[in-house]
Amino acid sequence: MQLHLPLNGEGPLRSRLYRDLRNALLDGRLQRGERLPPSRTLAGELGLSRQLVVEAYERLVAEGFLVSRPGSGTFVERLPPGRQNAVTPVGVKPGAHWPMRPLWGDMPARRYNFAGGVTERSQLPWQAWRRCMQQAMRDEQAESRLYGDPQGDLRLRRGLADYLGFSRGLPCDREQLLITQGAQQGLDLLARVRLAPGDVVALEEPGYPPARSVFEAAGARLVSVPVDQEGICVEQIPADARLVYVTPSHQFPLGMPMSLPRRLALLELARRRDMLIVEDDYDGEYRFAGRPLEALKRLDNHQQVAYLGTFSKVLHASFRMGYIVMPDGLRDALLQAKFLSDAYSNALTQRALGHLIEQGDFARHLRRMQRRYIGRRNRLLAALETVSDFQVMPQMAGLHMAVGISTDPASMDALLEREQVTATPLADFYAQLLPMSGVLLGFGALADESIEDGVSALARALLHD
Ligand SMILES: Cc1ncc(COP(=O)(O)O)c(C=O)c1O
Incomplete structure (x- = not known):
């Protein structure tokens, strides 16, 4: 240079x-x-x-x-x-409103890797992706417009609408879909268009820290609402909440699905109180038992629900691809917010993903991963059940499960590290309520052959302090 x-x-x-x-x-x-x-x-x-x-x-x-x-x-x-001897000047700082908290980041991959939110890079359909990327590059070369559509690539939205209707039982129109950079951008856009500083946001607790951080950064007043075996305790949602964030398919992090009566009660409350429900369906594609429950969005007769989807679990988080099924009333504002934020998501990735879905590679990959994960999930459950002091929370979907313990070992992080286990203490998912003792165990990147030894190491870390 x-x-x-x-x-x-x-x-x-x-x-x-x-x-x-x-x-x-x-x-x-x-x-x-x-x-x-x-x-x-x-x-x-x-x-x-x-x-x-x-x-x-x-x-x-x-x-x-x-x-x-x-x-x-x-x-x-x-x-x-x-x-x-130079002293670096401090320089400008963020405004006092900015919540400086550590963000949820990558976890160290130790010998027994129960990290949540992770899928196996090696299992991605790389060959098909290369082919689709080539096609995407040809499309881009032939493109005449300077900027793409803020709403997202048309082929991708068409493919997604078909996929959601056919596989997820959520019929929707491509005009209702907005392509985002992962679910995280979806949360950010929804916060921007819906919340003014001081507005009340109700969140499940325990819950997903990056969602909390987004609403906090928007200046919202956060109210934690407990969950029980049926999901969020709807009657404890404050009446003045403008937005309620929930994970109905697979409560994050505890794992239970939201029951149908709770879903109906939540929708009814939202309708009466003019609340926006943000339904984060981050890994509901992986269903292992029971009858699939309908998405909240499917039951949303009054346009109160924004449904967030992501490719982070069905492909990989590094794709940074997600989408919102928008309620009609927020559509125009969300398209504007997306444009103001980044104009539109990366054109090549969108186009390639559109081809991957259209040509059937995505559905094939998903079926293969579903088979792979069900075997791993069953083997992990069986190993956990041999430890009588582990209380495994019911898990019918998704790529992680939660395990409760009755003691509360001090310095759980250090004990996990000593035993070479990567896992997240459940306490990390609490902000206002009394934490339950236990860990979240992801199995997206867990080596099959390490499951039994990993569970023994976990038991040594958590039960024999
Ligand atoms: C509750 C929840 N929502 C969303 C996501 C995915 O976020 P993104 O699409 O931004 O990668 C995750 C990933 O771990 C998650 O656990």
């Missing part, structure tokens, strides 16, 4: 060049060990005689900042004292 030396200011060119090079050492543009451009190249770029550049380099060599290595070039040897 070209080194930016403005040569402005007073004095002869010779001194300006020397000063600019020294400044580049001082402000970090030149790092220790870095090679400077050959004197002939720099002279050409700056429109100076080569002799001037050679002199400036020689002066910095004499001062010990540069070193000349015959045959290989001139390198930074030492940094000027101002740089070594």
Whole structure:
């Protein structure tokens, strides 16, 4: 890359060049060990005689900042004292409204990997994806528009609408679909269009921390609502909530589905109180037992529900692909918010995904993964059931399960690390209520052959403090 030396200011060119090079050492543009451009190249770029550049380099060599290595070039040897002792200025800070909390990030992959939210990269349909990417590139090459549609690629929306109707029992029109960068952007857009600072948001507790953080960042007042074996305790939702966030297919993190009476009660409350229900269906594609319950959105006769879907579990989180089935009243505002946020999601990925769905590779992949995960889930359940002190929460869908324990080991993180187990303490999913003791066990990336040993290691970590 070209080194930016403005040569402005007073004095002869010779001194300006020397000063600019020294400044580049001082402000970090030149790092220790870095090679400077050959004197002939720099002279050409700056429109100076080569002799001037050679002199400036020689002066910095004499001062010990540069070193000349015959045959290989001139390198930074030492940094000027101002740089070594420099104190980085604090600079500007976020506004006081900004909630500075640690975000939920990647977990260390230890020997027994029960990390939640993870799927196996190696199992992705890479060959089909390569083919679809090629097609997407050809489409892009032939495209004449500068910007794409904020709502999302038409082929992808068409494919998704068919998939949702056929496989998820959620008939919808492509005009109701908005393609987002994962469910996370869907949450952000919904918060933007629905919430003003101070508005009340009701959330399941325990619950999904990134959803909490989005609503908090929007300035909402968060109210935690407990869940029981039927899902969110609807009667405890505050009457003035403008938005209720729920995970009805597979409560995050405890795992139970929301019962039909609860679903109906929630819809009725939302209708009476003009609440928006955000239904996060993040891994409901994986159903292992029982009859599938209809999505809340399917029962939404009054346009109160925004349904969030994601490809993070059916493909991989790194695709950053998700969607909202929008309630009619929010449609125009959501399209505007999407445009203001990032204009539209990456065109190549959208197009390739549209092809993947249209050509049947997505459905084939999903069927294969469903078979793969059901075996793993059953084997994990069987291993957990051999430990009498583990209380396995009912789990009929999704890629994780929750295990309760009656004791509350201090420093659970350290114990898990000692036993080489990656798992999340349930306490991490509580913000206001008294946490239940236990762990969330993801099995999306768990090696089948490590299940039994992993459960023994887990028991050592949690039960024999
Ligand atoms: C409750 C919940 N919602 C949504 C997601 C997916 O988020 P995204 O689509 O932004 O990757 C996850 C992933 O772990 C999740 O657990």
